[in-house]
Amino acid sequence: MIRRLLIANRGEIAIRIARACRELGVESVAVYSDADAHAAHVSATDRAVHIGPPPPRESYLNIDALLDAARRTEADAVHPGYGFLSENERFARACADAGLIFVGPPADAIARMGSKIRARAVATAAGVPVVPGSTPADQTDAGVLAAVNAIGVPALIKASAGGGGRGMRQVRHAGEALAAIQGARREAEAAFRDGTLYVERLIERPHHIEVQVFADTHGHVVHLFERECSVQRRHQKVIEESPSPNLTDTLRRRMTDAAVRAARAAGYVNAGTFEFLVDMGHGAADDAPFYFLEMNTRLQVEHPVTEQVTGVDMVRAQMLVASGAPLPWTQEQLAQRGHAIEARIYAEDPATGFIPQAGPLLLYREPKIPGVRIDSGVREGDRVSVHYDAMLAKVIATAETRPLAIARLREALLTFPVLGIRTNIGFLIRVLDSDAFRDGAVHTGYLDEEGAALASEPSPAPPEFLRAVLAATSEGPSTASEVLTRTWDPWGTVRGWNA
Amino acid sequence: MATPQVTRIGNGVYRVEVDGRAEIVHVAVAAGQHWVHWNGLVFESPFSEPESRTRSRRAHDGPQSLTAPLPATVRKVLVEPGAPVQGGETVLVLEAMKMELPIRSSGPGTVRSVHCREGDLVQPGVVLVEISAS
Numbered sequence: 001m002i003r004r005l006l007i008a009n010r011g012e013i014a015i016r017i018a019r020a021c022r023e024l025g026v027e028s029v030a031v032y033s034d035a036d037a038h039a040a041h042v043s044a045t046d047r048a049v050h051i052g053p054p055p056p057r058e059s060y061l062n063i064d065a066l067l068d069a070a071r072r073t074e075a076d077a078v079h080p081g082y083g084f085l086s087e088n089e090r091f092a093r094a095c096a097d098a099g100l101i102f103v104g105p106p107a108d109a110i111a112r113m114g115s116k117i118r119a120r121a122v123a124t125a126a127g128v129p130v131v132p133g134s135t136p137a138d139q140t141d142a143g144v145l146a147a148v149n150a151i152g153v154p155a156l157i158k159a160s161a162g163g164g165g166r167g168m169r170q171v172r173h174a175g176e177a178l179a180a181i182q183g184a185r186r187e188a189e190a191a192f193r194d195g196t197l198y199v200e201r202l203i204e205r206p207h208h209i210e211v212q213v214f215a216d217t218h219g220h221v222v223h224l225f226e227r228e229c230s231v232q233r234r235h236q237k238v239i240e241e242s243p244s245p246n247l248t249d250t251l252r253r254r255m256t257d258a259a260v261r262a263a264r265a266a267g268y269v270n271a272g273t274f275e276f277l278v279d280m281g282h283g284a285a286d287d288a289p290f291y292f293l294e295m296n297t298r299l300q301v302e303h304p305v306t307e308q309v310t311g312v313d314m315v316r317a318q319m320l321v322a323s324g325a326p327l328p329w330t331q332e333q334l335a336q337r338g339h340a341i342e343a344r345i346y347a348e349d350p351a352t353g354f355i356p357q358a359g360p361l362l363l364y365r366e367p368k369i370p371g372v373r374i375d376s377g378v379r380e381g382d383r384v385s386v387h388y389d390a391m392l393a394k395v396i397a398t399a400e401t402r403p404l405a406i407a408r409l410r411e412a413l414l415t416f417p418v419l420g421i422r423t424n425i426g427f428l429i430r431v432l433d434s435d436a437f438r439d440g441a442v443h444t445g446y447l448d449e450e451g452a453a454l455a456s457e458p459s460p461a462p463p464e465f466l467r468a469v470l471a472a473t474s475e476g477p478s479t480a481s482e483v484l485t486r487t488w489d490p491w492g493t494v495r496g497w498n499a
Numbered sequence: 500m501a502t503p504q505v506t507r508i509g510n511g512v513y514r515v516e517v518d519g520r521a522e523i524v525h526v527a528v529a530a531g532q533h534w535v536h537w538n539g540l541v542f543e544s545p546f547s548e549p550e551s552r553t554r555s556r557r558a559h560d561g562p563q564s565l566t567a568p569l570p571a572t573v574r575k576v577l578v579e580p581g582a583p584v585q586g587g588e589t590v591l592v593l594e595a596m597k598m599e600l601p602i603r604s605s606g607p608g609t610v611r612s613v614h615c616r617e618g619d620l621v622q623p624g625v626v627l628v629e630i631s632a633s
Binding site: 166183186187190352355356357358360362363365386387388389390413414415416417418419420422423425426429459460461462463465466467468469470472473 | 502503505507511513515517522524525526527528529533534535536537538539540541542544546568569570571574575592594595596598599600
C-alpha cells in the first residue's frame with residue numbers, strides 16, 4: 001500500500017486528494033509554485049515542497065522538479081489530479097521509472113487511450129461508434145486545412161493532447177478555417193506543450209453524456225453509470241449531473257456496455273471516462289445514436305457527481321487499485337441513488353464575455369447546507385492569480401429527485417457570497433432557472449447559441465435598503481476598515497503566532 | 500418604506516430589517532469600493548444603472564483606447580499603425596489563465612498607435628492600441 005503520496009497538482013483537486021489520503025492513513029505531500037506559497041492546498045497536506053516559479057511550464061508541468069520533490073520527500077506514489085500532467089504519458093512513465101506508483105492508468109494505457117486517434121481505433125474495434133474525424137499526418141496549416149475540407153463543415157478543430165475546451169475551434173464556413181487552425185494550435189501549445197491538432201465532424205445540438213469506468217489489475221472492469229455534461233460554454237463544462245435527464249434504461253445500458261467493452265479492449269486500469277456525443281434529435285430515445293468522442297484517462301473535475309449518487313470514494317479506490325489491490329466494489333454492488341448536480345464557480349465576468357478575473361477574495365463564505373458538498377481550492381483573503389485556471393469551487397447538491405437537487409443547488413448558490421472579484425454565480429442561477437435546463441433540453445452548443453442571452457442579462461437594480469447598509473458601514477469607518485483588514489490579509493493576523 | 504434597521508452580526512455580515520422582513524447582506528470594502536452581496540446578487544459601489552457595465556461593448560464611432568482587462572501576455576498583434584479596422588475586428592490576442600482573449604475594436608476606424616509587442620506582459624488599464632474614428 002502507498003505510504004506517502006505526492007500530489008502533483010494544486011487547488012481544489014489537490015485538497016480533495018489530500019482528504020482521501022488522511023482517511024486511508026497515507027501521508028500527503030503538496031507541491032507549490034511561488035504564486036501558491038500561501039495557497040489553501042499547501043496547508044491541506046502533511047508536507048509541502050516548493051517546485052518553481054509561477055508559470056506552469058516551470059512548476060506544475062515541470063516533470064524534473066516534480067520527481068525531485070518526490071525524491072526529496074521520500075514519497076512512494078504520485079497522484080496527478082486532472083489537467084497539468086495527468087494525461088501525460090511521459091510523466092506516468094517517468095514516475096514508474098523512478099520507482100514511484102503513478103495513481104492512474106499505466107503509461108501505455110495513457111498512450112493508447114489518451115491519443116484521440118488510437119482511442120478511436122480501440123473503440124471501433126470494440127464495436128463502439130465514433131464521430132468521423134482524423135489527425136492529419138501533415139500538421140502544417142495546409143495539411144490541417146486539407147483535413148477540414150475532407151471532413152466538410154461544420155467541423156471541429158481540437159488539440160490532440162488536450163481537453164477542457166482549450167485549443168478547440170469550430171469551423172462553420174471554409175473561410176474561417178485558417179484562423180481557427182492557427183488559434184487552436186497556439187492554445188494547444190500553451191496549454192499542453194503539444195500543438196498537434198485533430199479535426200472532426202461537428203454533430204449539431206448533441207448531448208454530452210459520459211460513462212465513468214474503473215478497472216483493476218485483476219481483470220475487473222465496472223462502470224459507475226453516466227454523467228450528463230451538456231451545459232457547456234465554449235466546450236468548457238459548467239454544470240454536470242447524474243443520472244442524465246435524457247437517458248432511458250435501454251440507452252443507458254447500451255452506453256455503459258459500450259464503455260466497459262472499450263475499457264476491456266484497451267486493457268485499461270484505474271479510473272477513466274468515456275465521453276459520448278448523443279444525438280437526441282433522431283428516432284426513439286431507446287435507439288438514439290451515440291458516438292465515442294474521447295477517453296479521459298484520469299480523475300475528472302466532475303467526479304463528485306458520481307461519488308454522490310453511487311456513494312463511493314473514487315480517489316480512495318484509485319489509490320487501492322494503483323497499489324495492486326482489487327476494486328473495492330463489484331458491478332452488482334454499484335447503483336445510482338437519487339440525483340446529484342454540480343455547478344462550477346469560476347472567477348470570470350459573464351457580462352463582459354466571461355473574461356477571467358484575478359484579484360483578492362475580500363469575502364468568501366461557502367454555504368453550509370445539508371446535502372450540499374463544496375470542493376474548493378480557495379479561502380477568504382486569498383488572491384486569485386492570473387497564472388492558473390479560474391475555477392474557485394464546485395458546488396454539488398444531492399437530493400432524492402432532479403427537481404429537488406436543482407432547488408438545493410439554487411439555494412446554495414443564492415447563499416454563497418463571493419466579493420472582491422466577479423464570478424459566474426449569477427449566471428449559474430439563471431441557467432438553473434431556464435426552461436431549457438429544467439426540461440433537460442440543453443445541448444452542448446446551447447449556452448453559445450440560443451442561451452447566450454443568459455450571460456449578458458443585466459442584473460436587477462439594487463434594492464433601496466442596500467443603500468442603508470452602505471450608509472451604516474461607511475458611517476463608522478472603524479467597521480468598514482475592520483471588514484477590509486480582517487478579510488484582506490489573513491497572514492497579517494497569523495504572524496502573531498510566531499511571536 | 501420604514502427606515503431599515505441595520506445590525507452587524509458578523510465580520511462583513513449585516514442583518515437588515517425592512518418592512519418586517521429580515522435580509523442578510525454581506526459587505527466588503529477595498530480601495531474605497533464597496534462590494535455588496537444579497538440573495539445571489541452582487542453589487543459594486545457606486546451603484547450604477549444595470550446597462551453601464553455592458554455599454555462599452557456596444558459599437559460606437561468615437562476614438563478608442565483598447566486596454567487589457569486583466570494582467571495578460573500579448574500573443575498576437577494583428578494590426579499596425581495606419582491600418583483600417585472594422586467594428587468587431589480582432590486587433591490583439593492576449594493570453595491569461597490559459598485562455599486566449601481576443602481584443603476587438605468596438606467600431607470602425609484607423610489604428611493610430613500600437614503600444615505593445617508580442618510576448619509583452621501587460622497590466623490592466625494600460626492602453627495597448629489607439630484607434631481614431633473613421
